[in-house]
Amino acid sequence: MPSAAERTRTLVQSTCSAVLLVPGVEAARPDQLSPEARAVGPDGEVFLLFPADSPVVRAATHAQDDELAAVLEITDVAPVAVPNRIRGRAWVSGWLTCAPGLATEPGCMMLRLEVGEASIDDLWGASGVEAEEFARAPVDPLVAHETELLQHLHSAHPDQVQALAGLLGDRGKGAVASGRRAVPLALDRFGLRVRFTGEQPFDTRFDFPEPVRDITGLRRAMHTLFEAAAH
Template sequence: MLIPGLEGARPDQLMPEARSVGPDGELFLVFPADSPAVRAATHAQDDELAAVLEITDVAPVSVPNRIRGRAWISGWLTSCPGVTEPGRMLLRLEVGEVCVDDLWGASGVEPEDFARSCADPLVDHEAELLQHLHSAHGDQVRGLWGLLGERDGCAGAEGAGAGGRAARETGAAAVPVALDRFGLRVRFTRARGGGSAADRSFDARFEFPEPVRDIAELRHAMHTLFEAAAG
């Protein structure tokens, strides 16, 4: 967290131990009671303290360049004494501006849209689902290369299945790095004969026909995706 006047504090002193989103879109952050952030919010004039919370989205799988995106939420901090357990303090961040920088580029999010948003239904299971896809369905994930068409020159007139075979024959690696209700993101790496320095990696996004609402719908969407790649 970035707070004007606390530039000398250690980064870990300004990192909340827990965070949650309130019903009106505000953020509730738990800090140790002796945190510089708590002291600053407690003694702020007009009971408001400007602050920016930076959130880094890291892929839960082992790949180079694991950062999938970043978000910055700026607003005003106030303290909520007596709400959490002893030794901890709850701070409320009223959201003024949200910025996101990810695979699709940088953009802003209106506070009203942030307040209306809801958590992705797969968020609590994403890590285990990605690991399962990588360990148990590695060949099928690699076969998704065939759906890229002319993008990498692997799938052409012979059809999608040819792309999957080309990926296997050239030793291409594929690691699923993100999964949400809208689709799957895979990182492909194709070796080019001269060692790792010549390898080339890129991310590809595979959208589901419709957003999934639970694990059962996810299974159906993944089967449909794998069948399309094998066809």
């Protein structure tokens, strides 16, 4: 399974929605707290792009040499329609400063969040993450494609996803008999997570034979998975 640090780092570098929580600007509108772009630097710091006149930029500018605490909160929502759609949240806390000269877009300012600690609460469970772990963690190679891939599986291959119930033995037979619908919920280099809907929905993981490194490897892994379910 992916480590808590890898899962957190992947969410930070995904397209999931995020807000930057800074003391003193709680009254700002949610859209004013959402960075227009974000990236992780070579030392694990998080760079956040905001309009130069945004409340968080003003707060960071006024703080100057003082340590301004801030928390980046990321919410991960499944890209397909499914009950209980929020897949998890991550929090990255640290100290915020302005990084003049890094923003290439006119009228914007880049902010630098020096990470102190992080935590995640997702489909795998809840865990804390040290700053050093976050800085070293790899990003899941499928993160840029996961939304498109899950939506494709859901719309173009629902029967094959449903057939994965055959790999679950009696529990899978019961799921099919009760009319539960299989929805692809999450995808990473280790495997596919499917949610079987119904009165008492449940999730199950289908692990790949080995971690995939790219889309080509994913195609082979998914073919193997569907072949196994078909026999």
